[in-house]
Amino acid sequence: MIDPISTTKILSWAEEDRPREKLLLKGKAALSDAELIGILLGSGTVSLSAVDLAKQILSSVDNNLTSLAKLSIKDLEKFKGIGEAKAITIVAALELGRRRKDSELPQRQVITSSKDVFTIMHSHLLDLLHEEFWVVLLNRSNVVMKKVQISVGGVSGTVADPKLIFKTALENLASSIILVHNHPSGNLKPSQADKDLTHKLKEAGKYLEIPVLDHVIITEKSYFSFADEGIL
Template sequence: MTMDKPLMMKELPATERPREKMLDKGAAALSNAELLAILLRTGTKNLPVLRLAEQLLVKYDLTGLGCISPLELSKTAGIGLVKAVTVVAGIELGRRLSYKEPGERPVIKSPKDAAGLMMGELRYQTKEHFMALLLSTKNHVIARAIISVGSLNASIVHPRELFREAIIYSAAAIILVHNHPSGDPAPSQEDITLTKQLVEAGNLLNISVLDHVIIGDGKYVSFKEKGII
């Protein structure tokens, strides 16, 4: 009895070898799927690694992969725990690197600044993305953390997930940001209730929740400006 071997990167046609392409043309020339394929290393008997990477991106999209746990990712066919941990670690390194240089960190001076920073990323999302801008004592953005990705109408947010990110980055304060796929940024009662709960949790941890900005299609609502918090 012979065991099925997973397809290795070197078994792909030359035109589908992301490693060789990176060495020849540089990392910037690779697609998201090709970069992901390098992290995965192997596919399955019937699914080349590049196709596996493409399927993952279709299933989760790049933003979704940024907030999935290794255990959840490992449940995908062709993705074991080792591959899942490698992918999540790679994405986390990229996220940290994007805010490594203090001189390049944006400064949030107003709700408009927060909305402007996140509008391009969130306004066209078809699911609710709940994120946090993690700030230094001088309101420099240390990191943008994805807390949850929800369905068409709602995201599920747990205080422990939010403040775990704040503690990891030693953030002094947080600005909550999420989008409404409908394009209307008007806050729901659920948005208001959740925000007040998170403000209270932040007070207990001495991490200030400065604002909650809801992103719509080219417009936004600030809880701070509305006097909600």
């Protein structure tokens, strides 16, 4: 007579279906999330295999690894078969995954047009009810070195200090800059103050050999480029 409990043990499975053996035979991508966590657990309970226990844990967070990463050691210990050591192993593995993601080098962002500026800055200025002024710092190859917030203003305007803008550019050894600010009203037309500031910054950039390549006004759905309109 076959013991029904023994059939839940991983060792009773076909070798190619055991998580560790499956990883060796087919590679890590072939394993499900539950199987990978099962390897971390090493063992289950009397009635549950390590993979079944992993499935139970995943089910509690709707199979969402991000939600799983938010569980504390105490949360994990609430599952039968999860002691402190296993809980720590899960937490440590998920933290390594988070750190790997944080350490990935960001993709090089190259500015070739005003649309590129809109693309990289839109998320910073979307849905704001106030104006903000930013500067995009570029190297000699027009690769984005940094995006820096210069000022935060009110509904109808913000003050951008030329000294602060070029101080930021000089400190970061930028070869050129692009000015960016938003119009919460949705009006793309630059004000006279926008034009005056752009002219002032362009002239200052000439003396410092840090040219102002463009000034882009961003709204929720579109943008205005001083360079494109030939008024830079």
